[in-house]
Amino acid sequence: xxxxxxxxxxxxxxxxxxxxxxxxxxxxxxxxxxxxxxxxxxxxxxxxxxxxxxxxxxxxxxxxxxxxxxxxxxxxxxxxxxxxxxxxxxxxxxxxxxxxxxxxxxxxxxxxxxxxxxxxxxxxxxxxxxxxxxxxxxxxxxxxxxxxxxxxxxxxxxxxxxxxxxxxxxxxxxxxxxxxxxxxxxxxxxxxxxxxxxxxxxxxxxxxxxxxxxxxxxxxxxxxxxxxxxxxxxxxxxxxxxxxxxxxxxxxxxxxxxxxxxxxxxxxxxxxxxxxxxxxxxxxxx
Numbered sequence: 178x179x180x181x182x183x184x185x186x187x188x189x190x191x192x193x194x195x196x197x198x199x200x201x202x203x204x205x206x207x208x209x210x211x212x213x214x215x216x217x218x219x220x221x222x223x224x225x226x227x228x229x230x231x232x233x234x235x236x237x238x239x240x241x242x243x244x245x246x247x248x249x250x251x252x253x254x255x256x257x258x259x260x261x262x263x264x265x266x267x268x269x270x271x272x273x274x275x276x277x278x279x280x281x282x283x284x285x286x287x288x289x290x291x292x293x294x295x296x297x298x299x300x301x302x303x304x305x306x307x308x309x310x311x312x313x314x315x316x317x318x319x320x321x322x323x324x325x326x327x328x329x330x331x332x333x334x335x336x337x338x339x340x341x342x343x344x345x346x347x348x349x350x351x352x353x354x355x356x357x358x359x360x361x362x363x364x365x366x367x368x369x370x371x372x373x374x375x376x377x378x379x380x381x382x383x384x385x386x387x388x389x390x391x392x393x394x395x396x397x398x399x400x401x402x403x404x405x406x407x408x409x410x411x412x413x414x415x416x417x418x419x420x421x422x423x424x425x426x427x428x429x430x431x432x433x434x435x436x437x438x439x440x441x442x443x444x445x446x447x448x449x450x451x452x453x454x455x456x457x458x459x460x461x462x463x
Contacts, residue, residue: 180224183231190235198232198240199345200225203273206307207247210269221272226279233289240280240291241348246334246361248274248295251402258408259295259357266402284355292352294345296360297407301338301426302433307447310335310427313372314434316448317379317391324450327397329369332404336362337426340419347417361407362419378431395450 178185180202189195202224204210204217225242232240249257250264265271283289300310313323344360352358366374369392376391377383412418438444 180228181220183227186227186231187234190231195232195235196238197349198228198237199243199349200228200241201243202228203243203276205269207267207269209307210267210272214268217268217272218275221269222275222279225276229280229283229289229291233283233287238290239349239352239354240289241345241352242277242280242291242293243345244273244277244293244295245270246295246297246359246405246407247402248277249405249407251404252406253403254406256406256408257359259359259411288354290354292348292354293357294348294360295357295407296341296344297334297336297362297405299338299341300335301430302437303338305441305447306434306438306444309333309368309371310375310430311434312448313375314379314431315438315444317375318434318438319448321448322391322393323372323375324393324395325368325372326395326450329372329392329394330367331402332365332367333371334362334365334405334407335423335426336360336364336419337421340421343420344412344417347412347415351415356411358412358415359407359409360412360417361409364419364423365404365406366423374427375431378427393450 178189180186202220204213204220210217229240246257247267247270248263248265249261250266250270255261263274263277265274277293280291280293284291298309300308304311306312306315316323340362341360348358372392373388376388380387380391382388441447
């Protein structure tokens, strides 16, 4: 079903006796959001409103809205905590920030037991290959170049899938209604460095010239935040910390994609560099 269909969602809550909601459903790809801003707004904002309204009517025990570190906007030095202002710089992040406001309004008005999480980039097996890590792995495994937007100096924090699952289980058990929790990691890497690391692991080379052979720099997206440094002290106080080291996580991820790349519909299309020359040029409605 579709979270944008109120009758379906209402029926779901009435027939399935749902008592806890983890709301992950969203359009999530930043590059695509510049081209399909209205679709992102419809799914992420309107869909969240439909889901929150139905969950409130059903008197659920807890509603966890899964947001993103991107609502903070970029930073070169300031570390974001949960009280930092939201300054989204792309349509995807803007839609997630707006949806947060809907969720928070239900807490303010009704004391609806909502919790908001904002997490760093998640990676691991089973991720659709439009995201940067599976995209680079899949391209290299097909003897194709990694396509890097702009300079590649943008840095991202990467959190392994099992660690983020542990975080959500912790929030379900210990998270307090009305609160926001950053789910972050100190592990940070530039996109250019990420490409080099994957080239080294997959192509078994450390030579700078050979590495350059496997990289293709393409035009940057209209805005590309440099960093999203987050303080996750509130999550640490609930007893959660990331456990999986990068070397272990990326090795498992590479191994999985060797065998499983073609499990998705349109997986090949996901590897194309996204057109970023004319933002908002092809807005499409729901």
